[in-house]
Structures are given as structure tokens and as C-alpha cells.
Amino acid sequence: MASVAAAALVATTLAVAAAGPAAATGAQPLDVTVEPLAPSVTVSETDLRSDLTSTVTVEGHGFDPTLATGTRPPFSGLQSGLYIAFGRYPDVWRPSAGVPSTERHNPPGATGNGVSVIWAVPEASFAASSPRQDPSAPTYTILRADGSFTATVKVNRDWLADVSGNFGIYTYAGGGANVAAYETYTPVTFFERAESQVVASAVRGSVGKAVALPVAVDASGADVAGTVEATIAGTTVATGTLSAGRATLSLGGLTAGTHTVDLAFTPSTDRIAPSSSSVAVTVAKGAAKVAATWPSLTYGRTAKVAVTVSGPVAATGKVSLLNGSTVLSTATLSGGKASLTVPKTLAAGTRTLTVSYAGSSELSTAKVSSKRTVAKASSSITVKAATVTSKVAGKVVVTVKATGTTPTGKVTVKVTRNGTSYATKTVTLRSGTRTVTLPKLGKGMYNVKVTYAGSSNVKASSRSAQLKVV
Incomplete structure (x- = not known):
């Protein structure tokens, strides 16, 4: 914020009569000189970027509306207020000092009146203006009865790059009036923003683990502060605050593959330009x-x-x-x-x-x-030996079973009585079964023992049965 005051002051004398006991002693009247507030101007911002158009708010106080009377239309003979102008003026510039308007350079054309030059006029003057003026037009603002005004002025260094003088916000009487008290100057300066560069190297990570991405932001001759945002395909994946121009971003939830991570630096001060860059982040598949x-x-x-x-x-x-x-x-x-x-x-x-x-x-x-x-699967044997006569050869039906499979391999049938062997035959199973024909045997009870030799997948087993010969 900046404020300046005009030097012109008007003195008034106030005679104050003594009262009470002072009157009885013949006290003399007291002369008091009261100096009204001098005009002053406050500008919201005076150190501005050189590469863009800035908007500043100008507030004024103490600009007595009765001091300025216009000498030319549209406010001829009326209270004509003052100009609030962004300009580039010489060291000696004041109209009250006889400096012509040609020495005061304001932006031309569309960047001039209503943009960089605003006219503050008392509201009552508009009704009598000729030609009639609209107080709501961009050119104007109201100079209030208490001598205050608020104006919005646009400023751009390039508008006045071809002329010499001092950049500033100037005020002076409008409409041809000449009021030294209205003449104020608030200097405006411009700065060049430092260019910045976002630097990051390609990194690798794996699924399920946040990838640490170191980021550096450099700006020549400037202390770098601000934030860095990382996005992938327009979606923000991390944000970090710089410390001494450095930050480490934590990129979580990345899928496997190579991602292009866009990095955007937003400075905390207007004196450093924002910047951006991209970096490749490769994420390997996670370990299962x-x-x-x-x-x-x-x-x-x-x-x-x-x-x-x-x-x-x-x-x-x-x-x-x-x-x-x-x-x-x-x-x-x-x-x-x-x-x-x-x-x-x-x-x-x-x-x-x-x-x-x-x-x-x-x-x-x-x-x-x-x-x-x-x-191996367990096997089970079923033996069927029917009663026969001694004149008929007996038969033994052997069946071998196992869960989930049909056993293969050989079975041996042995016929004994009282420890004496009468017949032994070995046969190969067919679909898990086989009928064995015995020789003719004498009358009596015989023991028939069937032994299954097993196979590569089925366990061996045995079973005995009785054969009756009559």
C-alpha cells in the first residue's frame, strides 16, 4: 500500500471566547488555526509484474469537491473532480506548475480512458453535464461529498514502453481545472519474474509400494518456495510443498507399467514464474x-x-x-x-x-x-466256489475290486486239504474278474485261497473260500 498527500493547506481561524472565571479577569479570545486534511491517495499495490496487465485499487481522501470547477465540456462551470491516471510523467509534471498535458504520457487508445485513466466526478455534476454523461460508464467513478473516491485502474508497463518518465499513479484536477492540492504522485515499479525449472529424474518402483519421486525446482537468483503437483493423465496423484526448492513426492496406487508423470510448480510468490515438466515412472509387477x-x-x-x-x-x-x-x-x-x-x-x-x-x-x-x-488303492477279492460232484471239475469265480479303478494283473488260486495241495493255477484278470477251472477232486471239503498279486497302482490282497465236493 502507498499513500501521498498534497502540500496545499487552507487555514481558518476560530475565535473561542473565554467563559466562566476567565471572563471576569478580562481574558483575551484564543486564536486556533485548524488545517483540514490534505488530499491523500492509497494504491493497493505498487510493485507489479512487468509481463502482464495488473489491476490496482486507488482510494483517495480529502479531495474537496468544491475546489475544482471545469472550464470545458462536459463539466464546464461544474464541479469537475479529478483524474486518476496510470502514466509516465517527467520529474516536473504538475499542471499547477504550468507543465502542458503533452508532457504527461498516459496509455493511448483502448488502454487509456476507462482503463488506465479514470475520472472521479461529484455525482451532482452529471445531471447538468453537457453533453450528458453517464456516471456508470467505465470512464467514471464518483467523487463523494466527503472528498473520497475509489477507482480501479489497470497498469501495464508495455503500454508506455516507448516514452520516458516516471511510472506512477497520478491525480490532478479534471475538466481544465487547476488545483495544486489535487496533484499527487504514487510511484509504481515493475519487476521481472525469475524463470523456474522443474527437474526430476526417472525412477522405478513396484506395485503396492509408494514410489518416492525427488523433485527440484530451480530459479536463478531467487529463493524457491511453493508447491509441486504430480498428475497422470490429468488426475492428481501427489502434491508436495517445497523446502529450499526441494520436495519428495509419494506416488501411491500406481499400476504396473511406465507412467508419464506431469509435474507442475506453483510458486508462492509472483516474483517466480511457474513451470512444468514430465518424468517417466516405471512400476514393476508386485511379487506374488x-x-x-x-x-x-x-x-x-x-x-x-x-x-x-x-x-x-x-x-x-x-x-x-x-x-x-x-x-x-x-x-x-x-x-x-x-x-x-x-x-x-x-x-x-x-x-x-x-x-x-x-x-x-x-x-x-x-x-x-x-x-x-x-x-496304491486297496483291493478286495470276492471268491465264489459252487459245490460240485467228484465227477465234475469245479470252478472258482474270482473278482478283484478297488475304489475308482478296475484292477489288473494276476491272481493265483490254490486248492488245499489238510495241508496237501491239490491244485494251483495263476491267471490274468480280465476287467477285474476271472473264472478258474479246477481239476476233478475227490469228495470232501477243500480250502480255496485266492491271492491277488497287485499292480503298480493297486495293493495286493488275498481271500479264502471253501469248496465242497460230493
Whole structure:
């Protein structure tokens, strides 16, 4: 804010009569000289940017409206107020000193009256103006009866770049009047903004972790303060306040891939120009972890492997169960979990089973392996030996069963009585069964023992039965 006062003052004399006891003593009247307030001007801002048009508010006080009478239209013979002007004037510029108007340079044309030059006129003068003037026009503001006014003036250094003199906000009597008390000068200066540069280097991070992005803002010859905003595709992802021209932005929630991060510096002072730049931020996929709960495994029976995939973000996608390189089953994760089926056909023995996660757009692939033993299926034997006569060869029907499979391999049928062996035959199962024909036997009860030798996937077993020969 800036304020100046005119030097011209008007003195008045006030005679004050003594009263009370002073009158009785013949006291003389007291002469008091009262000096009214001199005109003064306050400008809202006087140090302005050189590269743009600024708007300043000018407030005046003590401008007695009766002091200025116009000598030319439109306020000839009327109270004509004063001009409030942005100009570039010489050191000696005052109309009251006889300086002609040609020495006072105001912006020309469309940047002049109503923009950089405002006329403050008492409201009563408009009614009698000729030609008639509109007090609401941009050219005018009201000079109030108490001698105050408020005006909005636009200022731009380039408007007066081709003339010499002192930049300032000037006031002086309008309409041809000449009032030294109205003449004030408030200096206006202009500054060049320091150019700034936002500097940041490419950084790398991973999904699920905030990426730290160091940012520096440099401006030649200036202490840099302000904020830096980071945006990706128009969306703000981080904001930081500079300290000694430096800030580290925390970029959270970035997806995998390379992102172009736009950086915008907003200075805390008008003396530094804003600036912007871009930087590449590469985000790698997050690390996934696979956990599996293994069931007991038996050939001929299906089983379920409970799978959980975790990571810095929710896991989506597919998991597969492999026996070596052979895929046994595949499932889609839901809430990071899935159930994989171990088929009943997985051969008995020690197997290296692997649960493999295929990864997603945000998580890398992962797997977990385990050596698991697949037990052989248990077998059961059914023996049917019908009663025969000694004149007929007996027959034994053998059936071998196992859960989830049809046993293969050989069975041996041995016929004994009282420790003596009468017949032994070994046959190969067909679809899990076989009928064995025995030799003719003498009358009596015989023990028939059937032994199943087992297979690579089914356990061996045996069963005995009685054969009656009559």
C-alpha cells in the first residue's frame, strides 16, 4: 500500500471566547488555526509484474469537491473532480506548475480512458453535464461529498514502453481545472519474474509400494518456495510443498507399467514464474506368493488342493496343478483363493506336484512345489466256489475290486486239504474278474485261497473260500 498527500493547506481561524472565571479577569479570545486534511491517495499495490496487465485499487481522501470547477465540456462551470491516471510523467509534471498535458504520457487508445485513466466526478455534476454523461460508464467513478473516491485502474508497463518518465499513479484536477492540492504522485515499479525449472529424474518402483519421486525446482537468483503437483493423465496423484526448492513426492496406487508423470510448480510468490515438466515412472509387477494345503493322496480317489495367492494387491487370474510338466487341473482365483483337483488317475508313487500362478496385470508369476506320495488303492477279492460232484471239475469265480479303478494283473488260486495241495493255477484278470477251472477232486471239503498279486497302482490282497465236493 502507498499513500501521498498534497502540500496545499487552507487555514481558518476560530475565535473561542473565554467563559466562566476567565471572563471576569478580562481574558483575551484564543486564536486556533485548524488545517483540514490534505488530499491523500492509497494504491493497493505498487510493485507489479512487468509481463502482464495488473489491476490496482486507488482510494483517495480529502479531495474537496468544491475546489475544482471545469472550464470545458462536459463539466464546464461544474464541479469537475479529478483524474486518476496510470502514466509516465517527467520529474516536473504538475499542471499547477504550468507543465502542458503533452508532457504527461498516459496509455493511448483502448488502454487509456476507462482503463488506465479514470475520472472521479461529484455525482451532482452529471445531471447538468453537457453533453450528458453517464456516471456508470467505465470512464467514471464518483467523487463523494466527503472528498473520497475509489477507482480501479489497470497498469501495464508495455503500454508506455516507448516514452520516458516516471511510472506512477497520478491525480490532478479534471475538466481544465487547476488545483495544486489535487496533484499527487504514487510511484509504481515493475519487476521481472525469475524463470523456474522443474527437474526430476526417472525412477522405478513396484506395485503396492509408494514410489518416492525427488523433485527440484530451480530459479536463478531467487529463493524457491511453493508447491509441486504430480498428475497422470490429468488426475492428481501427489502434491508436495517445497523446502529450499526441494520436495519428495509419494506416488501411491500406481499400476504396473511406465507412467508419464506431469509435474507442475506453483510458486508462492509472483516474483517466480511457474513451470512444468514430465518424468517417466516405471512400476514393476508386485511379487506374488503361493501357498498350498496338500491332502493325502490315493490312486483312484480325487482330492482337492486348497490354494491361496497373496501379494501387495489382490491376486486375480488362474492357478494350475502340475505333475512335472503335465497340467492336472486349472482354476480361477476368487478372493485370492482357489481349489485344484488332483485326478484319481494320478499314478501311485512319489510325485513332484507344483501349484503355478500365471500372474496378472499387476502381479508376477509364482509357484510352490512339493513331493507328495500317492498311495496304491486297496483291493478286495470276492471268491465264489459252487459245490460240485467228484465227477465234475469245479470252478472258482474270482473278482478283484478297488475304489475308482478296475484292477489288473494276476491272481493265483490254490486248492488245499489238510495241508496237501491239490491244485494251483495263476491267471490274468480280465476287467477285474476271472473264472478258474479246477481239476476233478475227490469228495470232501477243500480250502480255496485266492491271492491277488497287485499292480503298480493297486495293493495286493488275498481271500479264502471253501469248496465242497460230493
